Amino acid sequence: MDILHESLLGDGERGCFDGQFLLAMPGLTDSNFSRTVIYICAHTSNGSIGFVLNRSQPLSFAELVAQLELIGAEEIAALPQSAVDLSVLAGGPVDTGRGFVLHSDDFHSDATVPISDDLCLTATVDILRAIAAGKGPRRATLLLGYSGWDAGQLEDEVSANGWLTCPSVNDIMFEGDLDTKYDRAFASMGIDPAMLSTECGKA
16 A cells, blocks of 8 residues: 555544645745645655645646546537636646545545545546536546655654645635745735745744
């Protein structure tokens, strides 16, 4: 079982970052994560996984379902507006060929995993077909790849001033304005990221 399934479905003790936003501090220069907003959908003693919410993919939902040959050309031409508008994001550097849909809890399949009181994760093509037919969840974000940390790694990175955590906000999670998500996530705590120090341990 990989870290994704261990984190979501395993029996590890749930950690304090579970369901939080992870905001890259200004000093974090890793190109994969600079100025990112990440939703941590599982933080356990086995490890942690999350999804970057503000990195776009050069691929639309219509192009994706066409590549996967999930529906025919006529159905693609008649996609509902909710499917046309669905964001396709780069969820992280791990398993970038694998798709995940983070969504509201009004859609369920055999593969759907609840990750909070009102959020679920589905990683099978049945949800893509449902979205294409206008029968998907009310709110959704499609992500290719995810971000993962081994046991204790995320705690170490937060302690080293690489990340700031804060309560997640569904509007920020699902709204499509990617360019402002980073600043809006900090603003939800009353913080201007330009005022943050890039050094750890300085008053």
